[in-house]
Amino acid sequence: MAADWLLIETFGGHRREPTVIAVGRSPxxxxxxxxxxxxxxxxxxYLTLIARVVETGTSTETVTNVGQRRLIGRPLKTYGGHIHGVYAWMGRVHEEPPPQDPAGAWHVNITRHVSSRSDDLLRLYGTKAENWRNEHDLAELFAYGRLQTNSDESKALALIVNATPGTEHQATWTVKRDDGVRRAVNFACRCVEAPNDQGHIELVVRGITHDIGPAESVMAAPPAAPVLLAQQVVAAEAVPGRWRAIVDLRTMRLLRWLDDPPPRVAWKLDTPHKPAIHRRDLRTAVQMSDTLATSGHVRALLRLRTEDGEWVQMMVTAALMLLDQHTTAALVTLTMPDDDRVV
Structure with missing residues (x-):
């Protein structure tokens, strides 16, 4: 029987040597x-092969001088061409490798609040090619019920909020593919500092998602009923006219929706008009953030930009919540005031 593929991360950052995140389907x-x-x-x-794949961005095959072994390396590219990982396999010269389990590279640009999915990841999600969108607002990571998280979701959100170079996270979650099939996936990521096209340093979380089998067959995979931030958010049915979200207190940016997003309000990356709070309400929003740190609960009317570029006034109620013992965020509830006309 052929040896398993090694899935090796090449995220960079504080580590000098690539590390193994899976042997076959075993994380x-x-x-x-x-x-x-x-x-x-x-x-x-192996190290020479990995370096060559990262340098060229293409699949590479060699035969070792010692022991006459066939060594194959295949890249995992992001949307944009950065190499986040290498599939590596070694066997006898005339031996064929086993099939690879699907995996896809991704990154979250913390500085720009944008997430990016590779074509490989979209294939893993079962997304039809005509529906592919590679870049999204960060909040879309958890939208539409695709990711069913474990109780470590708050830790993953804390990584985004804190954005400290060198911070790592690895977990097994469940992906609900676009065809309804539930797959267990293991993902690994690391926060690094990376220069953009203008030479400015940005904080980026580089990651790989790896399909490790049917969700029902993997003990570590979350069940069909998702866990929402352990016990910090009380599970409740969606209430019409109420929309809950988790917001970064420092940047006042949306981290994720806990309910379906409200109609009209702009929040996606591809919306014609960028998400925003009305400039005349920005001072109120900042005061809310500052007050929340001490009072634990605030409420105010804010005007939010709509998808058509207008403004809608909403009642915003915020409560302080812990992501971990060192990281706080705001649990925000949006409701319509008595007069819900666009202003």
Missing amino acids: RSMVPLRKILDRSPFLKD
Whole structure:
């Protein structure tokens, strides 16, 4: 039987050497390659192969000088062409490798509040090619019920809020594909500093999502009923006319919706008009954020931009919530005031 593929991250950042995040379908916790190979004479061959795949961005195949082994490396590219990982396999010269399990690269640009999905990830999601959209607002990561998270979701959100270079996270969640099939996926990510096209440094979370089998067959995969931030958000049925969301207190940007988004309000990246609070209400919004840190609960009327570029006035109620013992956010509830006309 052919050896398994190694899935190796090449996120960069504070680590100098790529690490293994999966052997076949079995996740690994970013284990150094030398530990996985365990005194193998082929470590140098693997490292050379990985470096070549990252440099060229293309699949590479070599034959080792020692032991006459066939070594294959295949890149996992982001939308934009950065290499986030390498699939690597070694076998006898005339041996064929087993099929690869689907995996896709992605990144979240914290500085620009934008998430990006590779074509490979969209295939993993079962999205039809005509519906592919590679870039999204960060809040769309958790939208539409595609991701069914474990109790570590608050930790993942805290990583986004804190955005500290070198911070890592790895977990098994469930993906509900566009065809309704539920798959267990293991993802690994790391926050790094990266220069943009203008040479400015941005904070970026680089990641890989790896399909590890049917959700029902993987013990670690969340059940069909999702867990919403452990016990911090009380599970309740959606109430008409009420929309709950989690907001970053520091930037006042949307992290995720807990209910379906309200109609008309602009919040997606591809909306013709960018999400915004009316400039005359910005001072009130800042005061709400400052007051929330001490009072734990605030309420005010704010005008939010709509998809057609107008403004809608909404009652905004915010309560302080903990993502972890060091990170807070705002649990925001939006409702329509008695007069819900666009102003």
